[in-house]
Amino acid sequence: MTWYSSDRRAGLPKDWPARRKRVLKRDGYLCQIRGPRCLGTATDVDHIKRGDNHDDGNLQSACSPCHNTKTSAESIAQRSKLRSRRFRPAERHPGSMA
Secondary structure, rough: OOOOOOHHHOOOOHHHHHHHHHHHHOOOOOOOOOOOOOOOOEEEEEEEEOOOOOHHHHHHEEHHHHHHHHHHHHHHHHHHHHHHHHHHOOOOOOOOOO
């Protein structure tokens, strides 16, 4: 995912560059995800739990392959969740006989 096609940047706090630098330094510029394609050296900062909690405790350093894999998996899971809601059968009214 590129920043050019995302609206995510607009939701980041104004001090994001400082937070990003602080988290990378805290983690020693080492990827905290450590996935199968991990490069070891972190260049990105990722949210541990989805959402807009930008506290340092919810941020982790990540290399690009691990960050991209995690973001893709979260996106697929979210789309599946929304899709399942769309096709969910309507609940019966408690007073109906059918």
